[in-house]
Amino acid sequence: xxxxxxxxxxxxxxxxxxxxxxxxxxxxxxxxxxxxxxxxxxxxxxxxxxxxxxxxxxxxxxxxxxxxxxxxxxxxxxxxxxxxxxxxxxxxxxxxxxxxxxxxxxxxxxxxxxxxxxxxxxxxxxxxxxxxxxxxxxxxxxxxxxxxxxxxxxxxxxxxxxxxxxxxxxxxxxxxxxxxxxx
Numbered sequence: 001x002x003x004x005x006x007x008x009x010x011x012x013x014x015x016x017x018x019x020x021x022x023x024x025x026x027x028x029x030x031x032x033x034x035x036x037x038x039x040x041x042x043x044x045x046x047x048x049x050x051x052x053x054x055x056x057x058x059x060x061x062x063x064x065x066x067x068x069x070x071x072x073x074x075x076x077x078x079x080x081x082x083x084x085x086x087x088x089x090x091x092x093x094x095x096x097x098x099x100x101x102x103x104x105x106x107x108x109x110x111x112x113x114x115x116x117x118x119x120x121x122x123x124x125x126x127x128x129x130x131x132x133x134x135x136x137x138x139x140x141x142x143x144x145x146x147x148x149x150x151x152x153x154x155x156x157x158x159x160x161x162x163x164x165x166x167x168x169x170x171x172x173x174x175x176x177x178x179x180x181x182x183x
Contacts (some may be wrong), residue, residue, distance in 0.1 A: 004119065007126065011118050011157060018161035019111050020170070022049075025171045031100040039174040043092060046103045048167050050095035051088060053103075053110040055163055057134075059156045060117055066130035066153055071145065073131035073138030084134070114160045126154040 004012075013048055026034060034045040043051070067070040078084055095103065129150035131137045137149030 005123060007123070008118055010120070011161075012115060012160075014161045015111070015114055015118065016162035021168045022164055022171070025168050027173065035100045037178075040170055045171065046098070047092045048097065048171070049103050049107045050098065051092055052167060053106050054091035054095070056110050056114060056160050059159050060113065062118065062132050063129065063153050064158050066128050066156075067125060068111055071131035071138075071141075071150075073135050074132045074141050076133050077138040078134045089102055114157075118157060119155070121153065126152065126157070128153045132156070 029045070037044060039045055039048060062072040065075070078087060095106075098106075129147070129152050131141075131145050132151050133151055135149055135151065137145050140167075142149060
């Protein structure tokens with residue numbers, strides 16, 4: 001493996017910061033609270049972590065497809081909010097029976113997998129493009145996808161920490177509501 005580039009170092013730092021923010025946000029809560037108290041809709045903290053990992057796995061699978069010259073959106077599609085909700089619910093349902101300990105271990109495994117992926121990408125890999133499952137081009141499957149039809153590997157890498165940060169904001173709001181509840 002080559003020496004780490006400045007971009008890789010920056011991305012690894014952002015990934016670590018997002019992970020640390022999430023863990024800090026849920027620090028001090030017991031496994032029962034993390035596994036049973038609803039944060040958003042019927043999702044618990046445990047469901048959220050499972051959801052984050054499921055999407056990160058999707059992002060990494062899409063990156064691998066793009067690196068191998070394929071368009072992951074031609075292989076599977078998410079064609080709108082209903083599809084996003086269905087994917088999210090399917091993944092939440094699959095992991096709902098998991099223990100907090102298993103979800104937490106999976107979150108750490110996911111963090112290591114994302115870090116490893118970032119470390120092994122070559123500078124030119126970040127610019128590679130592909131149609132992702134949520135792009136409109138996934139439905140049309142154009143023979144020559146345009147820049148607007150595709151996303152870069154770099155963008156998919158950034159989704160790892162952006163998505164975590166999105167859920168950290170939700171968890172922050174939930175924690176604030178919990179504090180305000182009368183005893």
